[in-house]
Amino acid sequence: MHPYRTHNCGELRAEKVGTTVRLSGWVHSKRDHGGLLFLDLRDHYGLTQVVVAGDAPFFNAVEAVRVESVVTVTGPVVARSEDTVNAALATGEVEVRIETFDLESPALTLPLQVAGGQEAGESVRLSYRFLDLRREKMQRNLRLRADVIAMIRRRMTEQGFLEIQTPILTASSPEGARDFLVPSRLHPGRFYALPQAPQQFKQLLMTSGFDRYFQIAPCFRDEDARADRSPGEFYQLDVELAFATQEDVFHAVEPLLRDVFAEFGSRPVADGPFPQIAWRDAMLRYGTDKPDLRNPLEIADVTAAFELEGVTFRAFRSQIEKGAVVRAIPAPNAAARPRSFFDGLNRWARDEGAAGLGYVIFDEEGGKGPIAKFLTPEAVSAIRDAVGIGPGDAVFFVCDQPAPAAAFAGTARTKLGEELGLIDDSVFRFCWTVDFPMYEREAETGKILFSHNPFSMPQGGLEALETATDPEDILAWQYDIVCNGVELSSGAIRNHRPDIMVRAFAIAGYSLDELETQFPALLQAFRYGAPPHGGIAPGIDRIVMLLADEPNIREVIPFPLNQQAEDLLMGAPGPVSDEQLREVHLRTVLPSA
């Protein structure tokens, strides 16, 4: 007989009754009846009830064992009597009457409870992550993560993509997030950087002729954490295709994502191809570049209604004269809501830093509410038509410069969707946001900046760059994929033409020299025959987080850093010896207290 087990703790069924088995696992719980004692023995696969008779020579040893100790037991599988079957347990029709008991590894008193639903605070959980990961939810989440990655690997490989590893020690790049740096021992004063993404390497692989590449790639960015953003490192499904259009990229990943969510998600994926929404439309209708399409509300621009003859609402008109716009968010069936509903939203808007949230309530006769008296019947009907509502509904207004107005209207749309109970939680709704602008103007300085990836191909190519009257009008072959308002990924058709690249960077104020020194590899590579190519890189952690229905990304990462980017279990970041510092030619200069 195997020294530890003949079966795992989740597989015994009635047909094994009469056989003698050996099980090993953790003592999940213990129920001591004095003359009879039950143990639930747990491993990754499940729970099995083990019975110890009162006359067993090892009875006292079992009584003394603490939960979460590891034990090995041997004995016959016995059918439970009808009234003692536990239907909640997969192994609940049987139990093991044990004849041997070995304590393999005793457990101290626990700093957090593994059995039972009680969840400890995060610092305790992360300090004792090895215990926390024993909990059923964490076992399930990490198994889900493994299953998702396995399916992705299989499907990508089947589609002819080659999985290729790229370096972890690479060069710092001036664009993007803050780098993690690694000092060089052999080259005093020089540093490696951990890659923020394998972006340049995958483009080099395209240039090398690998045609279709993917990788479950670790990415390192020294940026502050959020609930959906793990500090330090995260994983992407990094994908790149040669000779590809935007639609080719979509065809490579849309069916995969649909199937991953359909197979592993607790909810269905909405039918039909993922809608493609132009960035400008998304900003207007949803107030964000990552619209949550489970929320049916759509924002409309109603600036013109407030400029109509006879409309005397000065608070908006004076702002409109200074370039502001008015955005309207519908609130279907809100007319019957009490005054406190509207006051509460107004207070919420102020807490969010907005001037307020004006509103008009519509009934059969027209508009009502604090600002209705400043509106003409023509303005009221213009608003009603623009927003597409009628009697019994209400509409909320945001007035500000276009960008902040869009953003706050988006926040208000989400808030209203929640308050009115309109968000459909029973489905995954994907969309593509497409046609991102290539450039944007910095508000304070008026300077033209790349709005996203500087290596994206401008739509219209060189000609568009040379003929555009305003760089802000130039669109890029740049896209995001969004699920339920969560941005899963950005991607782009890349700019593989050195001449277009030089021109694109010139518009953003980079000289050829700067381009050559800051991005030497790509520019050099593209001078030796580069295929048109493009790709995308969906975030694995976020996908699993959505599938697991977890509000926090750390719930699907085995050993995450905490919000201060510390590993409380391993003690990272930690001090190193003077000798280690000398070897890499470093001396620390700590901030003065």
Place this chain on the structure above:
RNA sequence: GGGGGUGUAGCUCAGCUUGGUUAGAGCGCUGGCUUGUCACGCCAGAGGUCGCGGGUUCAAGUCCCGUCACUCCCGCCA
């Protein structure tokens, strides 16, 4: 860097609004009892720098100031 929330037993939390006897509960832990439980049950017990420092007060877990930690958000994330 900024804003919000939280910090009380090993763990999860109540008590703080309105200061006042010995700071409580559940789980866990220790001892005892218990032969069909599966959140087993019953009895007893141990366990507290109320995050830390200062202040107000006859009296502070409770009020004030500072500080630290954790967390959520803003900034940041080509």
